Amino acid sequence: METIKLCSSCGKPLAPNAPKGLCPECLMKGAFPSDAVPGTTNPPSRWTPPPPEQLRSHFPGLEITELLGAGGMGAVYKALQKKLDRTVALKILPLETARDPAFAERFAREAKALARLNHPNIVAVYDFGQSGAYYYFIMEFVEGTNLRQLIHDKSLEPRQALELVMQICTALQFAHDEKIVHRDIKPENILISKKGQVKIADFGLAKLLGATPDTSLTASQMAMGTLNYMAPEQRESSKDVDHRADIYSLGVVFYEMLTGQVPMGRFEPPSKKVQVDVRLDDVVLRALEREPERRYQQASEIKSNVETIAGAAGKSEPQSPTPQNPSAPVIYAKKKNRNEFLGIGAVVSATGFALFFIPHLWLLGIVVMLIGGRMTLIPVCSNCRKRITRDAEVCPHCAARFQ
Amino acid sequence: MTSAATSDKGPEHFPATHWSLVLKAGKNDTTRAQAALSSLCQTYWFPLYAHARRRGHHPHDAQDLTQEFFVRLLERQALASADPARGRFRSFLLAALNNFLATEWEKARAQKRGAGRQLVSLDFSAAEERFDLEPADPATPEKAFDKQWALALLDEVLKKLETEYQREGKRVLFAALRPTLTGARESQPYAELSASLGISQGAVKVAVHRLRQHYRDLVRQEIAHTVASPGEIDSEMRHLFAALAGS
Numbered sequence: 001m002e003t004i005k006l007c008s009s010c011g012k013p014l015a016p017n018a019p020k021g022l023c024p025e026c027l028m029k030g031a032f033p034s035d036a037v038p039g040t041t042n043p044p045s046r047w048t049p050p051p052p053e054q055l056r057s058h059f060p061g062l063e064i065t066e067l068l069g070a071g072g073m074g075a076v077y078k079a080l081q082k083k084l085d086r087t088v089a090l091k092i093l094p095l096e097t098a099r100d101p102a103f104a105e106r107f108a109r110e111a112k113a114l115a116r117l118n119h120p121n122i123v124a125v126y127d128f129g130q131s132g133a134y135y136y137f138i139m140e141f142v143e144g145t146n147l148r149q150l151i152h153d154k155s156l157e158p159r160q161a162l163e164l165v166m167q168i169c170t171a172l173q174f175a176h177d178e179k180i181v182h183r184d185i186k187p188e189n190i191l192i193s194k195k196g197q198v199k200i201a202d203f204g205l206a207k208l209l210g211a212t213p214d215t216s217l218t219a220s221q222m223a224m225g226t227l228n229y230m231a232p233e234q235r236e237s238s239k240d241v242d243h244r245a246d247i248y249s250l251g252v253v254f255y256e257m258l259t260g261q262v263p264m265g266r267f268e269p270p271s272k273k274v275q276v277d278v279r280l281d282d283v284v285l286r287a288l289e290r291e292p293e294r295r296y297q298q299a300s301e302i303k304s305n306v307e308t309i310a311g312a313a314g315k316s317e318p319q320s321p322t323p324q325n326p327s328a329p330v331i332y333a334k335k336k337n338r339n340e341f342l343g344i345g346a347v348v349s350a351t352g353f354a355l356f357f358i359p360h361l362w363l364l365g366i367v368v369m370l371i372g373g374r375m376t377l378i379p380v381c382s383n384c385r386k387r388i389t390r391d392a393e394v395c396p397h398c399a400a401r402f403q
Numbered sequence: 404m405t406s407a408a409t410s411d412k413g414p415e416h417f418p419a420t421h422w423s424l425v426l427k428a429g430k431n432d433t434t435r436a437q438a439a440l441s442s443l444c445q446t447y448w449f450p451l452y453a454h455a456r457r458r459g460h461h462p463h464d465a466q467d468l469t470q471e472f473f474v475r476l477l478e479r480q481a482l483a484s485a486d487p488a489r490g491r492f493r494s495f496l497l498a499a500l501n502n503f504l505a506t507e508w509e510k511a512r513a514q515k516r517g518a519g520r521q522l523v524s525l526d527f528s529a530a531e532e533r534f535d536l537e538p539a540d541p542a543t544p545e546k547a548f549d550k551q552w553a554l555a556l557l558d559e560v561l562k563k564l565e566t567e568y569q570r571e572g573k574r575v576l577f578a579a580l581r582p583t584l585t586g587a588r589e590s591q592p593y594a595e596l597s598a599s600l601g602i603s604q605g606a607v608k609v610a611v612h613r614l615r616q617h618y619r620d621l622v623r624q625e626i627a628h629t630v631a632s633p634g635e636i637d638s639e640m641r642h643l644f645a646a647l648a649g650s
Contacts, residue, residue, distance in 0.1 A: 022582065
């Protein structure tokens with residue numbers, strides 16, 4: 001007589017051909033890098049979040065109405081903050097995390113960092129703490145949908161996608177300036193309010209839930225299907241990861257927004273799959289570069305490139321750039337209030353491009369190269385493409401104002 | 404702390420693994436490459452058999468064709484078309500088998516060149532039983548093949564792991580700790596293990612850690628045998644996990 005056995009890890013029934021009676025899925029998962037030190041908790045593979053009733057005693061100031069969603073990163077509930085009479089989102093972290101004594105300290109530190117992220121495109125953190133066995137955040141409640149839903153419904157036009165990407169870049173740049181890396185950018189974490197405003201959720205949680213700097217969440221994230229969005233250097237080890245991992249993830253999301261698919265293996269550039277501006281290919285591909293050094297180094301760079309392309313998208317005929325044409329190709333610098341320049345790669349192309357249009361700039365470029373023996377950044381006006389000084393507010397040649 | 408042998412860290416020393424050996428040897432019949440290929444076939448023949456059965460061949464027919472396919476493979480005929488750039492033994496094998504089924508099998512049936520020869524010892528008696536255990540799989544043949552492949556790999560790893568522990572006289576320890584490979588702490592609380600094994604809980608923790616680390620190393624090693632370069636191990640591992648998760 002055979003009884004159906006269940007896997008004690010994931011709860012699925014064990015097939016008769018399970019290797020040595022062990023659940024093959026969990027076995028395979030166990031083969032991925034996980035905790036390095038005995039005794040640290042593993043991120044739970046399947047965790048059933050408590051029903052609202054069970055939480056009420058833990059949060060007397062809140063009226064918890066419904067469970068909004070759950071995953072390896074915790075569970076989110078809709079709640080009413082009674083005193084302020086405002087709707088909030090209550091996020092509790094899985095019970096497993098609460099058992100690790102070192103966690104409390106990390107939690108407090110991370111929560112304070114997150115509280116600094118005060119930005120319209122980032123889900124705000126109102127409060128945090130520990131109640132009983134739960135660690136919790138009280139956050140801004142976003143009424144709307146998330147990017148996963150939009151992609152799934154196939155209701156994203158390229159124009160909208162560009163608009164959303166720009167907002168995401170703004171949020172990312174803000175966080176990166178505060179030295180905070182998200183580490184888990186994916187469509188599920190990108191909320192969109194009813195007014196069409198992007199709100200990025202779960203900043204810093206990936207780092208918080210990875211027990212030590214050596215621990216990677218790979219197994220749990222793999223179970224959730226988020227490996228697709230992870231930068232190569234992040235998949236290998238979580239130690240040498242910086243903000244450029246977010247840029248990679250953004251690239252994946254961007255690609256998926258445009259084409260409906262995640263870029264895999266030898267994938268085709270977006271313009272070959274859907275009807276989008278061919279210049280977007282370079283943006284997406286550069287964000288998806290394997291080597292962090294070859295990627296965009298700042299989210300704001302992506303934003304300005306996309307902005308340029310989006311600005312030109314309204315025009316019906318392709319136009320060759322003239323000095324008066326604001327739709328100058330993306331390879332020229334757009335001066336922002338933060339004094340950004342082109343990366344070195346772009347200088348090369350700028351120099352090359354200049355060969356056709358501005359001979360004296362080309363000469364200037366050559367001189368720069370010969371003198372230093374190495375490339376330096378040449379700030380140029382995006383309108384007239386003449387050289388300017390770093391901190392100029394107005395172009396001395398064509399009088400264009402820099403924002 | 405992690406042992407020096409951990410394979411979680413960066414670029415690893417890549418000893419000549421089976422498939423990379425075979426690819427390098429190409430059509431040249433070196434003994435090492437031959438032995439490597441033989442060893443690979445030994446581990447992964449069942450997915451092929453299952454594939455043949457799924458394609459509608461009767462058990463006896465499937466047995467014959469699997470055997471014949473391997474004979475040809477080991478005679479290097481299929482390898483002439485092995486593209487070194489493609490990299491993975493798994494994909495190569497499936498493609499080669501499909502090709503064989505489409506073109507050669509009809510002809511070969513008449514004159515089974517492998518009759519009587521035993522280049523690879525395949526236990527067909529158990530094969531059909533094992534195949535029966537398979538749920539009627541609605542997945543595509545490729546997905547089903549990959550899933551079988553992953554199972555074969557895990558089987559092989561567990562076998563090797565058990566053998567190693569046996570050699571060190573730790574058979575009982577292995578049997579007790581084996582369930583921890585799937586990560587469940589609740590079903591195997593350290594207190595219980597400590598009591599039943601007669602060692603401290605701290606010792607249990609260390610033993611579990613070592614076992615899991617070793618297991619991970621073996622999985623990576625086993626996968627390494629089927630890919631052409633170390634860079635592919637991670638993605639092959641993810642692919643196999645996805646194949647299992649789809650069930």
